[in-house]
Amino acid sequence: MKRRSALWTLVGAGSIGMRAGLNGGKAGLIGAAAPASITAESLRPGIPCGVMVGDPVSNGAMNSVVIWSRTDRAAGMEVEYSGRADFQQALRVKGPTASAETGYTARVELAGLKAGAEYFYRVTFVDGSARSEPFAGRFRTAGGGKSVRVLWSGDTCGQGYGINTDWGGMRIYEAMRQREPDFFIHSGDTIYADNPIPREIVLKDGSIWRNVVTEAKSRVARTLDDFRGAHAYNFLDTNLRRFHAEVPQVWQWDDHEFRNNWSPGNMEGSAPARQAFREFAPMRMRAGVDRIYRKISYGQLLDVFVIDMRSYRAVNTYNRQEKEGPETVYLGAAQFRWLGQALTASRAKWKVVASDMPLGLLVGDGKDEQGRARFEASANGDGPALGRELEIARLLADLKKARVKNVVWLTADVHYTAAHHYSPERAKFTGFDPFWEFVSGPLNAGTFGPGVLDNTFGPEVVFAKAPPKGQANLPPSAGYQFFGELEVDGKTGDMKVTLRDLTGAALWERVLG
Numbered sequence: 001m002k003r004r005s006a007l008w009t010l011v012g013a014g015s016i017g018m019r020a021g022l023n024g025g026k027a028g029l030i031g032a033a034a035p036a037s038i039t040a041e042s043l044r045p046g047i048p049c050g051v052m053v054g055d056p057v058s059n060g061a062m063n064s065v066v067i068w069s070r071t072d073r074a075a076g077m078e079v080e081y082s083g084r085a086d087f088q089q090a091l092r093v094k095g096p097t098a099s100a101e102t103g104y105t106a107r108v109e110l111a112g113l114k115a116g117a118e119y120f121y122r123v124t125f126v127d128g129s130a131r132s133e134p135f136a137g138r139f140r141t142a143g144g145g146k147s148v149r150v151l152w153s154g155d156t157c158g159q160g161y162g163i164n165t166d167w168g169g170m171r172i173y174e175a176m177r178q179r180e181p182d183f184f185i186h187s188g189d190t191i192y193a194d195n196p197i198p199r200e201i202v203l204k205d206g207s208i209w210r211n212v213v214t215e216a217k218s219r220v221a222r223t224l225d226d227f228r229g230a231h232a233y234n235f236l237d238t239n240l241r242r243f244h245a246e247v248p249q250v251w252q253w254d255d256h257e258f259r260n261n262w263s264p265g266n267m268e269g270s271a272p273a274r275q276a277f278r279e280f281a282p283m284r285m286r287a288g289v290d291r292i293y294r295k296i297s298y299g300q301l302l303d304v305f306v307i308d309m310r311s312y313r314a315v316n317t318y319n320r321q322e323k324e325g326p327e328t329v330y331l332g333a334a335q336f337r338w339l340g341q342a343l344t345a346s347r348a349k350w351k352v353v354a355s356d357m358p359l360g361l362l363v364g365d366g367k368d369e370q371g372r373a374r375f376e377a378s379a380n381g382d383g384p385a386l387g388r389e390l391e392i393a394r395l396l397a398d399l400k401k402a403r404v405k406n407v408v409w410l411t412a413d414v415h416y417t418a419a420h421h422y423s424p425e426r427a428k429f430t431g432f433d434p435f436w437e438f439v440s441g442p443l444n445a446g447t448f449g450p451g452v453l454d455n456t457f458g459p460e461v462v463f464a465k466a467p468p469k470g471q472a473n474l475p476p477s478a479g480y481q482f483f484g485e486l487e488v489d490g491k492t493g494d495m496k497v498t499l500r501d502l503t504g505a506a507l508w509e510r511v512l513g
Contacts, residue, residue, distance in 0.1 A: 045125040045132040046072040049235035053121075053248040054107075054282025056183050058142035058299045064111040065139055065248060067121060068282035070232075071098045071132065075125035077106040080134075085120050098125065103228045103279040115299070116144015137245030140182055142299035147490040150302070151176050151247075152354065153483035154187035154412025156234055158256065158445030161475055162197035162211035163237045170444040172481050173239035175504035177246060179485060183296075184247045185304065187412035187441065188254030188356035190281070191230045193221035193273060195256070201475070209475050212236055220259075222269065227257075227276035250296055251281040252306050254356040254413060261365045261376050265315030293335050295342050301488045303348040305339060307331065309357045309377075316365045318372040319380040319387035330378060330388040331395075340395060344402045349493045351404065352486070355411045359392060359437055360420060360459035361451040363413070377413075383428025383456035396432035396457070405433070408495070408512070410484065412441030416449030416466035417482035417499045419508060420459045427458030436512065440484035440499055446473035447480035463499065463508040476502070 077095030095108035216229020258273035312332025378388040424430035449466035
């Protein structure tokens with residue numbers, strides 16, 4: 001697979017410069033891409049969180065992406081983009097004004113992009129005659145017969161493990177950048193709003209994990225500024241900022257963007273959490289549309305269906321109801337209908353369901369008032385299909401009836417990595433076609449697992465890597481941080497799945513035809 005023609009490096013604390021060509025396999029330091037009209041730094045708008053590309057979509061020969069950034073004051077966003085690293089023949093788009101009402105975030109959609117092309121972009125914020133230093137990045141569009149490489153993982157800055165600069169920051173983001181993916185799926189828990197980041201954590205061996213700390217991350221988030229500060233904290237990491245500038249992002253959310261195990265039945269105080277997520281996530285914003293589930297079409301090889309298992313579910317229960325009803329709702333009627341229809345209509349070779357929770361792993365949520373185990377995901381113990389599993393069973397049966405093939409599920413959430421194969425030959429509910437589910441994470445959080453599988457849909461653990469038994473919540477420095485990789489061959493259409501560790505080393509791989 002031919003990858004990118006330019007390498008990038010951080011310049012100072014806030015911008016990314018670029019250099020065409022290779023420099024001995026390493027990125028070269030250069031200055032900002034264009035001069036600012038006012039040189040006093042205090043007079044310029046800042047870009048403290050860098051830039052992001054989001055939701056890359058291909059519609060035939062034409063493509064579009066979202067460009068996101070954040071400034072430190074009310075200022076207008078400008079985006080230049082070009083197919084050349086020197087920005088010759090660049091096009092300029094004037095974006096919206098970032099304001100206090102948007103948390104000083106802004107985004108524009110670049111449409112009409114060529115298929116299978118590399119683009120370079122830079123963002124500037126303008127406040128009167130003051131212009132920020134440009135912050136640059138790049139992306140590659142779908143199509144052109146090229147292979148596609150996608151990464152996924154989840155769970156950033158959980159269990160109090162934040163940015164440890166002594167250890168090199170969030171190192172897994174640099175390992176992922178080195179893989180040069182076409183885009184990245186963040187499978188949820190993009191922040192841990194309910195987990196403060198302390199200055200130090202004493203580890204079991206007596207050593208100290210030292211965090212970068214901020215006021216907003218010193219407490220559980222409750223106000224809009226707290227939630228915004230929790231998102232902004234992650235951008236203090238240079239590895240993450242570099243990764244975001246180069247790799248298009250597809251974000252979904254789970255529970256820790258608000259609080260642990262929340263559902264619509266216990267959403268009091270969730271409005272600022274949702275607002276902050278939508279401000280920081282590099283998603284398209286449509287007038288009158290307030291939903292996170294969506295389809296990312298990436299050419300003829302791949303469609304990604306980003307689902308939301310959080311916003312429409314009923315409250316967590318013992319989850320063993322024998323019939324579907326208000327207590328068993330998981331995806332919700334509208335999303336369920338959308339997902340089934342979109343999967344059936346897809347003409348892409350591979351249909352990837354980006355799920356914020358696993359299907360077959362037991363994820364507990366304490367006990368109910370009768371002392372029964374309460375469950376957070378769909379799995380509830382061995383079959384038959386009960387509770388939320390009834391909705392999943394109905395979806396899988398609909399896909400079998402419609403003869404939808406090559407469906408793969410991706411998830412994170414459980415803080416280890418695994419490959420699960422589901423088959424009716426092993427299942428209590430048998431009305432579905434075999435499929436794979438791949439689990440990977442965390443990105444920078446405590447580690448747990450392995451989990452226990454429910455036999456309802458016949459899952460088999462083909463591979464798993466987790467901390468040793470009895471050693472839960474290990475720090476990122478213990479090495480149990482993981483991401484996954486899908487690569488669809490542009491010629492054969494085969495998909496290679498690789499589960500990778502903190503360094504990017506391959507732990508397990510399988511080719512699916």
